[in-house]
Amino acid sequence: MYKYDTYDQAMVDTRVEEFRDQVRRRIDGHLTEDQFKPLRLMNGLYLQLHAYMLRVAIPYGTLSSAQMRVLGDIADRYDRGYGHFTTRQNIQYNWIKLEDTPDLLGELAKVEMHAIQTSGNCIRNISSDQFAGAAADEVTDPRPYAELLRQWSSFHPEFTTLPRKFKIAVIASKIDRAAMRLHDIGIEIVRNDAGEFGAAFYVGGGMGRTPMIGPLINGFVPLDQLITYSEACLRVYNRFGRRDNKYKARIKILVHEIGAAEYTRLVEAEFAHLLAQGIEPPLAELARISENFADMAFEVGAPGDVDRSDPDFALWLDRNTHAHKAPGYAIVTISLKPVGGIPGDASADQIRLMADLARDYSFDELRVTHAQNIVLPHVRKADLHALWTALDGAGLSTPNLDTIGDIIACPGLDYCSLANARSIPLAQKISQRFAARQEEIGELKLKISGCINACGHHHAGHIGILGVDKRGTENYQLLLGGSEAADTSLGKITGPGFDEDGIVDAIERATDLYLTRRADGERFLDTYRRLGMEPFKEAIYG
Amino acid sequence: MVEPLRFRDDEAVADPAVTVDSFGDQTNAAAVRLEPGDDARDLLPCLGRLRLVEINFPGFGDGRGYSAARILREHGYTGELRAVGDVLVDQLAAMRRCGFDAFAPDIAFDPADAQAALARWADVYQTAADRRAPIWAKRHPGAVHG
Amino acid sequence: MKVLTGNDLKSGDVVWWDGAAWSRHVVDAVDVFDQADTILAREQAARRVNAAYAIEATRDAQGVRPAHIKDRIRALGPTVRPDLTLKPADPDAGNWVI
Ligand code: SF4
Numbered sequence: 001m002y003k004y005d006t007y008d009q010a011m012v013d014t015r016v017e018e019f020r021d022q023v024r025r026r027i028d029g030h031l032t033e034d035q036f037k038p039l040r041l042m043n044g045l046y047l048q049l050h051a052y053m054l055r056v057a058i059p060y061g062t063l064s065s066a067q068m069r070v071l072g073d074i075a076d077r078y079d080r081g082y083g084h085f086t087t088r089q090n091i092q093y094n095w096i097k098l099e100d101t102p103d104l105l106g107e108l109a110k111v112e113m114h115a116i117q118t119s120g121n122c123i124r125n126i127s128s129d130q131f132a133g134a135a136a137d138e139v140t141d142p143r144p145y146a147e148l149l150r151q152w153s154s155f156h157p158e159f160t161t162l163p164r165k166f167k168i169a170v171i172a173s174k175i176d177r178a179a180m181r182l183h184d185i186g187i188e189i190v191r192n193d194a195g196e197f198g199a200a201f202y203v204g205g206g207m208g209r210t211p212m213i214g215p216l217i218n219g220f221v222p223l224d225q226l227i228t229y230s231e232a233c234l235r236v237y238n239r240f241g242r243r244d245n246k247y248k249a250r251i252k253i254l255v256h257e258i259g260a261a262e263y264t265r266l267v268e269a270e271f272a273h274l275l276a277q278g279i280e281p282p283l284a285e286l287a288r289i290s291e292n293f294a295d296m297a298f299e300v301g302a303p304g305d306v307d308r309s310d311p312d313f314a315l316w317l318d319r320n321t322h323a324h325k326a327p328g329y330a331i332v333t334i335s336l337k338p339v340g341g342i343p344g345d346a347s348a349d350q351i352r353l354m355a356d357l358a359r360d361y362s363f364d365e366l367r368v369t370h371a372q373n374i375v376l377p378h379v380r381k382a383d384l385h386a387l388w389t390a391l392d393g394a395g396l397s398t399p400n401l402d403t404i405g406d407i408i409a410c411p412g413l414d415y416c417s418l419a420n421a422r423s424i425p426l427a428q429k430i431s432q433r434f435a436a437r438q439e440e441i442g443e444l445k446l447k448i449s450g451c452i453n454a455c456g457h458h459h460a461g462h463i464g465i466l467g468v469d470k471r472g473t474e475n476y477q478l479l480l481g482g483s484e485a486a487d488t489s490l491g492k493i494t495g496p497g498f499d500e501d502g503i504v505d506a507i508e509r510a511t512d513l514y515l516t517r518r519a520d521g522e523r524f525l526d527t528y529r530r531l532g533m534e535p536f537k538e539a540i541y542g
Numbered sequence: 543m544v545e546p547l548r549f550r551d552d553e554a555v556a557d558p559a560v561t562v563d564s565f566g567d568q569t570n571a572a573a574v575r576l577e578p579g580d581d582a583r584d585l586l587p588c589l590g591r592l593r594l595v596e597i598n599f600p601g602f603g604d605g606r607g608y609s610a611a612r613i614l615r616e617h618g619y620t621g622e623l624r625a626v627g628d629v630l631v632d633q634l635a636a637m638r639r640c641g642f643d644a645f646a647p648d649i650a651f652d653p654a655d656a657q658a659a660l661a662r663w664a665d666v667y668q669t670a671a672d673r674r675a676p677i678w679a680k681r682h683p684g685a686v687h688g
Numbered sequence: 689m690k691v692l693t694g695n696d697l698k699s700g701d702v703v704w705w706d707g708a709a710w711s712r713h714v715v716d717a718v719d720v721f722d723q724a725d726t727i728l729a730r731e732q733a734a735r736r737v738n739a740a741y742a743i744e745a746t747r748d749a750q751g752v753r754p755a756h757i758k759d760r761i762r763a764l765g766p767t768v769r770p771d772l773t774l775k776p777a778d779p780d781a782g783n784w785v786i
Contacts, residue, residue: 011663
């Protein structure tokens with residue numbers, strides 16, 4: 001993975017000192033809260049429902065076991081013994097003190113981590129495929145491009161006060177595991193007929209209150225123009241994005257209102273101008289970054305057979321491991337969704353254990369997924385049973401990846417000051433209700449947001465749930481038919497909303513209908529797409 | 543208004559800055575004031591006679607002026623580029639990078655804070671209007687860019 | 689009744705105006721009648737509280753009950769982590785917020 005050089009380290013260290021100074025000026029009264037708020041947000045510090053919340057960046061979801069261990073230690077030392085992995089591959093701490101934050105950031109900087117641009121109206125942490133560098137289906141590792149973009153976007157002087165936040169995802173596989181087309185910019189690294197790599201740009205996707213699937217605006221940007229093209233996309237947005245209404249300020253609204261063709265024309269004109277400005281790093285820089293992502297020293301001839309005689313282990317194997325590009329290896333996903341648990345939460349001890357397991361079994365490397373799970377990307381098949389045994393002892397072996405129990409849920413009204421309703425208790429009830437049947441139901445992606453901001457990606461769930469405020473009480477709307485995979489689609493609302501117990505029953509009626517009507521091999525989403533909304537509506541509201 | 547903080551040696555322009563609309567009609571005006579909604583590219587035909595461009599920030603959260611500043615510099619404008627309005631000291635470093643060389647904030651900067659802000663960043667990741675050599679250029683001395 | 693709430697500037701703790709200072713316990717909250725704006729302006733300017741605002745509440749046998757569920761959750765803590773609330777020993781504390 002990427003190692004900082006002295007320049008990268010100095011940038012992060014400088015930001016710690018800058019923020020230390022900003023906190024001092026806030027506490028001594030030189031800065032008002034109105035002035036300080038954007039400064040602290042640019043460093044991931046929110047004021048949430050109960051306390052300050054700090055969001056730490058995990059660039060493109062990749063981290064080392066040493067970094068993971070520090071995340072666990074910080075949870076103990078500065079928080080209340082746990083962390084929450086987010087839907088954008090980051091980690092959040094819920095109980096941070098403002099006065100401690102500079103020291104905490106100093107601890108992070110020692111292991112090449114930071115909270116830079118994890119909030120605010122700027123370019124946020126770049127997300128990517130959690131299987132990058134391990135998946136058999138990628139054309140190349142997308143992370144060098146993500147790292148190039150990370151450096152370009154860090155402290156970019158022109159783009160610190162955009163109309164709204166700006167999220168970029170980079171993938172390099174036709175199988176989209178990063179919801180690429182639901183980002184402000186989704187970049188897919190592709191290869192043309194001549195065998196050259198380039199970047200396909202999808203611009204103007206997003207969730208929130210107006211979900212949109214990003215249109216393709218350029219199918220092949222050469223790699224030596226990647227930064228210049230990105231800068232053109234951002235400049236057009238910074239100049240023309242709406243600023244009169246924060247709910248219409250995302251780039252998706254600009255692209256939608258002026259049309260993808262006009263947006264593209266503006267970008268191409270700006271791009272033509274910027275090409276002469278010398279802003280593109282040389283390809284040698286991309287090569288330097290790529291060296292950090294060279295393949296691990298995979299053992300040649302690692303045994304491919306796994307003893308499946310333990311049925312619990314076999315179930316976990318089938319559910320939570322994926323094919324690796326190297327023979328004799330597997331990709332392991334650790335579910336942070338125990339039955340009745342809080343999606344994405346992990347205790348300090350669990351975080352440190354996962355760090356140790358990554359050191360022992362996965363070349364020191366971990367990934368965070370946007371579905372709030374943890375990946376050990378490079379595990380020898382011969383080690384899988386020992387790994388599973390260790391996970392099982394720590395409550396980390398739930399075999400439910402991509403099933404109805406593997407719920408994405410935002411923090412909701414238990415933590416978030418913008419929420420209308422709680423998300424977590426609902427996730428807990430659903431995972432308990434369906435625990436015995438999740439294997440029979442099979443792949444079913446269920447996603448819950450506590451308000452229209454859609455951090456829980458409810459639009460993109462096969463089943464989505466949106467919390468709303470109905471005259472002071474929590475109420476939940478049900479959506480069906482969303483997907484954030486390569487077959488991206490947006491869910492549709494079934495009809496009137498439900499209370500907390502009502503929506504669990506409604507989901508059960510929908511899954512019952514699926515079980516009786518499904519054709520061979522059909523997932524819930526496939527059956528829904530074949531039958532349409534009507535029969536589901538009848539079953540739900542009957 | 544407080545005395546502007548300037549990073550130029552020439553004499554400050556005394557003329558009042560006019561709006562972009564009236565600038566178009568007044569062929570002798572040398573100072574213009576851009577509002578966030580104005581298009582900096584409308585000034586390109588007249589760059590030669592411009593000596594002062596004021597870019598107004600009615601609220602610090604509206605960042606259109608950063609793009610306007612860079613566009614003017616990228617098209618060769620060398621006169622004074624002054625940030626006016628709700629300009630905060632924590633924006634100073636980024637504004638300098640975008641080509642601003644004068645600042646007339648509504649509330650004067652604390653001089654020590656301003657000095658610290660300008661001295662803080664030893665290196666930068668991007669090329670911008672200040673033409674500082676970015677980190678990638680230092681990593682690859684002599685590399686042909688692109 | 690009208691009560692004031694906010695967060696401590698340095699620690700971020702949820703606090704309630706008790707008539708003289710800021711308490712962590714909602715039961716201490718007092719009715720500020722028409723003084724909300726005056727007190728908020730004074731206390732925020734002195735940085736004794738941050739991001740403070742006035743809310744409606746009622747007083748009942750159990751103490752002060754904020755009108756909106758959001759402020760009741762702020763008063764208690766996260767309902768999904770009873771151990772981290774202000775009433776860790778009371779297994780039914782979460783029912784109060786609903
Ligand atoms: S979706 Fe709403 S409630 Fe959930 S985390 Fe985002 S802003 Fe908060």
